[in-house]
Amino acid sequence: MAGFSRSMPSWLDERWRIGWGTGVVLVTYAGLIAVRPASEHGVGGPIALLALVGYTLGALLIVSGAVARLPATTVALLPVAITVNIVMGKIVYFSGLPLQLDSIGTVLVGVVAGPAAGAATGALASVIVGMTITPGALPYAVTAAMIGFTAGMLARAGLFRRLPTAVLAGGLIGVVAGVISAPITAFVFGNASGSVGQSALIATFQAFGNGMLKAATLQGLVADPLDKALTVVLAMAILKGLPPGFLHRFPFVRDRHVLAPRPDLVRAG
Amino acid sequence: MSTVQNSPHATGNSFVHRLSPLTKLTFAVTVTVCAFAVVDYRWPLLLFCALLLPAAIGAKVVRRFLLMLATFWVPVAAILFVIQGFFFPEAHDVIARFGPLELKSEGVAYALLTALHILVLMGGFFLLLLTTHAATLMSALSERNVSPSLIYIVSAALQIVPTLSRRATRILHAQQARGQVIHGLRGRARALVPLVGPLILGAFTDVGERAAAMETRGFGATRRPTSLITVPDSAVQRSARVAMMLCAVAAVTVNVWGVMR
Structure with a gap:
């Protein structure tokens, strides 16, 4: 796969593209915070376009950089993880619970195969939902990518070795997700995206005199950490059930001791 | 479970179906960008009525097109009107009262504009997915060095x-x-x-x-693989795509400049 980048200059190779993509996302976010959304340029249009373009560009760069470096085992893992995301998201959506739980597979790949693979899983899952179920998922591709990326980084730091720290990691992932997705919810969807419960919470925050972005951020900071902590618990349950030989195919698990050593397995010799 | 399986795959044979998937993708992106670029509710409405609706009629998918919009757009629009109509920050111009709630004109104007933006965004991509098989889109992308x-x-x-x-x-x-x-x-x-x-x-x-x-089976080989399915494309479509992309880039540039100023 590396052979395709023959004509690419070195500042556009895979590792750099992930960095550039993350940079574009962060600059977009900073720009959206800096520009007063209620200025005379109008609330809706231009700011929303800025958020859409910046986030989409960032997501494209991150995905193209992340996918190019994946080994075959990880490439085979991603479709399954994406399917788990979609199926669980659907079940939870139709059950009417005020949760999302649509990133179990993303977190799982982030923990097992590293930040880049996690980011690719999240973004591509959003693209697939956008292409088959509803285009409303497309603008959130960057949030999903950041969830996978953060999960991978926290796994590298060793937070997924024990359940309490893993739940803490879920909370941190939720904070990232809530903050990154707020501009999309506020500017592109006018705070009307998501379930009725989420919208009611946002309406409450707005009724107390918060601006649109602040209301969306507050809603994200209340709802997302809980949701992602539960997501992490479910992902850990799946990881517990998977055979250790399978997990040790992944260099990220093997070399960085991401998961706790299993007491029931004794190394021979 | 069968949501992805039963996704509305393209089965028709109209001229829209026969267009290259890349043309339709570029069209969806451009129309979305253009809709968001102008702060006037008549503009996205015009884009929807003059471009998206005729395209859906021409592709003979208008019933499913409207059905999908009714399923996914109408709830979002309804919530949008309720939230922003009543709770838009710093709005003063009250048009109606329902008990303790005050419906404000700034909020309604904002909700109308945003709802129409979302309508164009969803309409453009629904058109793409109603007239394009995902596998064809993937083949077209693989010919483009993805x-x-x-x-x-x-x-x-x-x-x-x-x-x-x-x-x-x-x-x-x-x-x-x-x-x-x-x-x-x-x-x-x-x-x-x-x-x-x-x-x-x-x-x-x-x-x-x-x-x-x-x-x-050679996955991960560094040599460039050939494609089994060739997706039809034409010079007209290629130049149309370039024109649409220029349109989108111009809209974004004007916007960024306007916001930064």
């Missing part, structure tokens, strides 16, 4: 759902053959646990075999 891993991941994810639902049926049958009885809603909920476990774990443990199969 990484084969990415193409594989998306195509495989679209195909795994039918496999999973087949396996779910098999697991259910196996459990019933061993005497599991499912009665009523609670019984169904309880039957879910022994179903989901083997289903998800089984799907993950298949990954190893599939990766081995892929490697023996």
Whole structure:
């Protein structure tokens, strides 16, 4: 796969593209915070376009950089993880619970195969939902990518070795997700995206005199950490059930001791 | 479970169906960008009525097009009007009162504009997915030097759902053959646990075999693979795409300049 980048200059190779993509996302976010959304340029249009373009560009760069470096085992893992995301998201959506739980597979790949693979899983899952179920998922591709990326980084730091720290990691992932997705919810969807419960919470925050972005951020900071902590618990349950030989195919698990050593397995010799 | 499997695949044979998927993708992106670029509610409405609706009629998918908009756009628009109509920050111009709630004109104007923006965004991409088979889009992208891993991941994810639902049926049958009885809603909920476990774990443990199969078939070779399906394209479409992209870039540039000023 590396052979395709023959004509690419070195500042556009895979590792750099992930960095550039993350940079574009962060600059977009900073720009959206800096520009007063209620200025005379109008609330809706231009700011929303800025958020859409910046986030989409960032997501494209991150995905193209992340996918190019994946080994075959990880490439085979991603479709399954994406399917788990979609199926669980659907079940939870139709059950009417005020949760999302649509990133179990993303977190799982982030923990097992590293930040880049996690980011690719999240973004591509959003693209697939956008292409088959509803285009409303497309603008959130960057949030999903950041969830996978953060999960991978926290796994590298060793937070997924024990359940309490893993739940803490879920909370941190939720904070990232809530903050990154707020501009999309506020500017592109006018705070009307998501379930009725989420919208009611946002309406409450707005009724107390918060601006649109602040209301969306507050809603994200209340709802997302809980949701992602539960997501992490479910992902850990799946990881517990998977055979250790399978997990040790992944260099990220093997070399960085991401998961706790299993007491029931004794190394021979 | 069958949501992805039953996704509205393109089956028609109109001129819109025969267009290159890339042209339709570029069209969806451009129309969205242009809709968001202008702060006037008549503009996205014009784009929808003058471009998207005729295209849907021309492709003979207008019924499903409107049905999908009714399913996905109408709820968003309704919530939008309620939230922003009543709780728009720093709005003063009250038009109506419902008990303690005050409907404000600034909020309604904002909700109208945003709802129409979302209408164009959703309409553009619904048109793409109603007239384009995902596999064709992937083939077209693979001809454009998109990484084969990415193409594989998306195509495989679209195909795994039918496999999973087949396996779910098999697991259910196996459990019933061993005497599991499912009665009523609670019984169904309880039957879910022994179903989901083997289903998800089984799907993950298949990954190893599939990766081995892929490697023996040359996946990950650095030479550029050839494509089995060639997607029809024409010079007219190519120049139309360039024009649309220029349009979108111009709209974004003017906007960024306007916001920064």
